Amino acid sequence: MVILTKEKYVIRDSALIDEPASRKESLDVLLVHLPFYEYSSYQSPQLGLLYVASSLKAAGFKVGVLDDVDGEIWAESFVNLVNRHGPQILGFHVNTDSLPRVCRAIEILRKRKIEPPLIIFGGPHVSIEDRELLGKGFGSVVVRGEGEETIVQIARWWLRGEGNLHMIQGITYRTSDGEIVRNPDRKFISDLDRLPEPDKDLLVKQPKYNTFQILSGRGCPFHCTFCAEGLRSIHYRFRSPESVLHEIYNQIGDLPRAYLGVLDDTFLVNRRRVEKIANGLINTFGTDNRLIWFCEGHVDFINNNEDLFPLLKEAGLVRVQIGIESGSQEVLDLYGKEIQVEEIQTAVTILRDADIPSIFGNFIIGGAIETPVTIQQSIRLAKRLISLAPGRMEVSASMLALYPGTDISKSPSRYGLKVIDPQMLRCVSLQHPVAVTEKMGVNEILAAYSKFEQEVIMAYGEVIPSIPYQLIHKHLDFRSYGLTTHWSQLFLRYPSIKTYYRMLGCEGYHSIYTIDINKILAMVPYRTVKLLEIEDGHLAVKAHPRKIIFNEMSAKIYELCSGKLTVEEIIKVLRQTIEVLPPEPYLTEQVIEVLREMGVRFLVIFSDL
The missing domain is CATH 3.40.50.280 (Cobalamin-binding domain)
Structure with missing residues (x-):
């Protein structure tokens, strides 16, 4: 040799x-x-x-x-x-x-x-x-x-x-x-703290968008049969809270706002460590959302640590990804998930009640022993989760992937699968089948995927009218951090919200949440709906998460929000054109309150010029 x-x-x-x-x-x-x-x-x-x-x-x-x-x-x-x-x-x-x-x-x-x-x-x-x-x-x-x-x-x-x-x-x-x-295997690095922190200055070509990410641990303590990270040969280890916090601060520094992705496959494992990191983030970055962050978590941990999530929310946690995979208990058992379908719903409820704005879960279509029945079970679960946490729960779907070394790739027949594309050469972004089952071929799996997507979109539409405006504002505000949720994309399909968000991104425009209410009389309100509609003889905005119908007074105020008059001047015009009005200071208070409500509903935005 x-x-x-x-x-x-x-x-x-x-x-x-x-x-x-x-x-x-x-x-x-x-x-x-x-x-x-x-x-x-x-x-x-x-x-x-x-x-x-x-x-x-x-x-x-x-x-x-x-x-x-x-x-x-x-x-x-x-x-x-x-x-x-x-x-x-x-x-x-x-x-x-x-x-x-x-x-x-x-x-x-x-x-x-x-x-x-x-x-x-x-x-x-x-x-x-x-x-x-x-x-x-x-x-x-x-x-x-x-x-x-x-x-x-x-x-x-x-x-x-x-x-x-x-x-x-x-x-x-x-x-x-x-x-x-x-050569023989190398032992896994036991002390991750001694590794140098990743240096982005080593990139010979800087990306268009700056991102902040961290790995606080390696491996995964769980062993899902389709996942490469859960291979039993990979040992789960994690860094000390001090090491994690040091790297986070080195990345974020004194930036006024930042979004951090915690990329561990399962960050939420050791409660004491998570608590120390959360308290460290609060001590360093405060509780005013200067830093917001994402992590993944296992359903069991969430359900067994319900009282932890208010602390994590205070520390800036805004998005949690949980593994769902299927609405069929039999399929979950084959995947080695070690959870019950009902426990997934409980975990989503806990995150909702802790006011976590964004919850994400993925389903696998065309996976183990897939049939039209298991597909329908997944659709029902997806819709149930969306209804449990409207404006928060996002679900997506992907095809099964056969990664080398996983049990499902080594023994596909045990999972009722016939592999048709072992090298995944036909698969784009996990959007094409690499295996089929006894009851579902390629065409059936593709049709099931489309049906899943359509049902989910319909479920989103059904709950949009019930979503609080404050939650909508949160999703839109996340975009300024570099976090784009699926909900924010849905909300921006409404013309008034799209105009509102576009104007808010321009210097000189302010939302109702950022202006000094004591100086509002000098502000100029701009309506975000250019062409008003009529319903039952009243001005209305129909292309909106909730259809808006104005009463006579609010309609006159909204017509005057053309961007040409200050709030004080609008009040003067009202006095000149309407005979019966409440005395001062009630009129001014009423107009300000109407404008505040319009601002909350994305109908007006303010300028000081």
């Missing part, structure tokens, strides 16, 4: 490189994330890759991260970036969806004869299917599992001549004579 050596590896043709640029920006290691771009959906930087890069930086290597979160990297731009940085080691993060794109990128580099000396891979897909990838000849080393320690050893070996490749734990490599060697 011949161990991979630098001398025997194909070296790139330096004549094809822009030498001045490469000397100026050359890197030891370039780590690349080429995500499967999901149409217009926004994606955030791959946090795990930044952790790995930060470990390389701490070890003294010159490293950069190329993350195509905006979907703007194509063949020429990718080649130009590799040319510019001339890395000695090129590393790719690979998941099931991105694998074909990664392989094409390597082929392009080879055709241009600018393939870096060493190509390595990491990520959930290749950690399982390492031999398969290397056997196709796309690269030389796969990092299995966590990469922070492993990649530093690889860099030291390749760039400094330190150590031996066959002694590095947690890798699979291809020798120069084509043999695939799988």
Whole structure:
């Protein structure tokens, strides 16, 4: 057996490189994330890759991260970036969806004869299917599992001549004579606090939108049979509250407002730790929503810790994702969810009562033993949850994914599945079947998916009139933090709310919540509905979450909210045109109250000019 050596590896043709640029920006290691771009959906930087890069930086290597979160990297731009940085080691993060794109990128580099000396891979897909990838000849080393320690050893070996490749734990490599060697597994990192915090300055291409994210733990204590994170070989570990709070503050600093995504698959596990983090957030950022955040939680934890959520809400928690998957108890049991359907409803009720504005849950369509009956059970549960928490509960659906290493991918027949697309090549954003069941083929699953979506949309529409205006305002306000909920998108379909939100985003316009009520007489109200309608002889606004019908007095006030008169001038016009009016100060108080109610209902917005 011949161990991979630098001398025997194909070296790139330096004549094809822009030498001045490469000397100026050359890197030891370039780590690349080429995500499967999901149409217009926004994606955030791959946090795990930044952790790995930060470990390389701490070890003294010159490293950069190329993350195509905006979907703007194509063949020429990718080649130009590799040319510019001339890395000695090129590393790719690979998941099931991105694998074909990664392989094409390597082929392009080879055709241009600018393939870096060493190509390595990491990520959930290749950690399982390492031999398969290397056997196709796309690269030389796969990092299995966590990469922070492993990649530093690889860099030291390749760039400094330190150590031996066959002694590095947690890798699979291809020798120069084509043999695939799988070294022993590396132990999971037990002390996550000692890892460097991810450094966004290592991104060689900054994303359009700045995001704030954190991983406070790794792995998952639960073992859902369809989920790669719940593999029993992955141990659940978490960082100390002090480490988590330190990283959060380093990211947020003194920003006036920010939205943080806690990306752990299950943040809500250890109550004492969660309480310490929540209290730390309150002490650092206060309780006025300067920082709002999202996390995932298991139904059991929510139901067993109902009294915890008022504290989390005070600490800025605004969005919780829970795993639902199906409305069929039999399907849930096959997935290893260890919950009852009724417990899902209880968890949603607890989050609603704690005033968590956004609750999100996903259903799997076309999964284990799926039949028209189980589909209908899922639809009923989805509609029930929406009615339990109107304006809060969001549900979505996706097709079953068969990720390498999961029990459902290894033993599909046990789940009543026949795999038709093992490599998920037909699947876009989990929106196409990769397996069928005895009772449902591809066409039936697609039809069931459409039916689920249609029923959910109808359920949203049914509850919209009951949603409090304050909750609508919260969802719209979240957009200024960078959080777009499905409810905010629904509300913006109403012309008055769309106009209100657009004007509020312009400097000089104010909502009823932000103006000084003592100075309202000098403010200029603008109505957000340009063309008023008539119903039963009264002015009305019909395209609204709740149909608005004005009485005679409010109609006259609203007509005068043209953006040409101050509130004080409106009162004067009323006095000049209406014979019978209440005396002062009652008239002024009445007009202000009508305008306040109009502001709450998105009918007016105010300017000081």
